[in-house]
Amino acid sequence: MTRGVKNAPTKASLSLKQASSKKASSKAAGLGSVKESEKYPLEVSVSNSNLVSDPVSPHITVLLDEAVHALAIKPSGLYVDGTFGRGGHSRKILSQLGPEGRLIAFDRDLTAIESGKEINDQRFSIIHSHFASMQARLTDIGVTQVDGVLLDLGISSPQIDDAERGFSFRYDAPLDMRMDQTSGQTAADFLRHTTEQQLAEVIKNYGEERFAKSIARAIIKERDDGRAITTTGQLAQIVAGAVPRFESGQNPATRTFQALRIFVNQELEELSLTLPQCLGLLKPQGRLAVISFHSLEDRIVKQFIRDQENRDDLPSNFPVRAADLPQPKLVSMGKAIKPGAQEVKANPRSRSAVLRVAERTSVL
């Protein structure tokens, strides 16, 4: 377990440790190397067919065709979209389902749920829940097996662009950062009670920020001097004053904001707890498709698929017949898929996306 970082379920913390054990490369699909303004562009081309409109800001669905294709939709199948967002992937899945097909979507954000309610289709339902409760919530409605699960991780453009949500340093707003506005601690709550050591670990582990210690020291000093950190503007200013240098074109607070968002929403823990549930839910030949935007997430997905795929972590000369080895439960469907140059140009936010796909075998 990462020392000093509270709030994480034990099982999940193991994966955090695994994920952080190799030095995370900011080049390898990490958010760290992408400017916040590029990840969540304010200006988007309205002619983009991946664009789903929203009163606050549109969301351009990433790897739309690739992810839905990866699910190998059976017209009468039952699919789960664990991250509805604004429903870009969901709508495409529905367009490929026949009259007997069914799609159940999840999102922990109430604005996403409101947007999902606009889909008037008997084959579709949406559940307000974090996806780590996926198996339990599906069991509640009598669903124990599905033909495919899609997870498009991270946050949506409407979330980042709604100043009130407190995800962005581009606006001065209450420091909230919760994807689920109905539960959990806000980033301001966390800063109110955290220790300098814990904060430095969060910023270092989740933000891959080399100046994590100085930033944590500055934040805690501000708080202990009697100035509670309650707004995004205040936090961005403290971080800017604590970082001696930063990547050109990148706001110095980018990594700190990313780290706090990941921590507050327990994003890596959610993922680690959900992947085994997907395995348990998938029928033979059912597909799992996960889009990550962060090297730590992608590492968890890659490792999970590899663990389920590798039937032998025994030495090659171990005296056991191949047939007696544990059989793979998942088979990876090719290499990681990344957006092409055209998609990245149309939607710079997509540039750190990595799609991994695996198929369930019939092994129990």
Ligand SMILES: C[S@@+](CC[C@H](N)C(=O)[O-])C[C@H]1O[C@@H](n2cnc3c(N)ncnc32)[C@H](O)[C@@H]1O
């Ligand atoms: C990148 S967006 C998905 C966009 C969507 N695929 C589309 O095309 O509109 C991610 C969404 O997943 C939701 N989300 C992230 N983590 C979640 C979790 N652990 N449980 C449920 N929803 C989550 C966020 O609230 C957000 O709406």
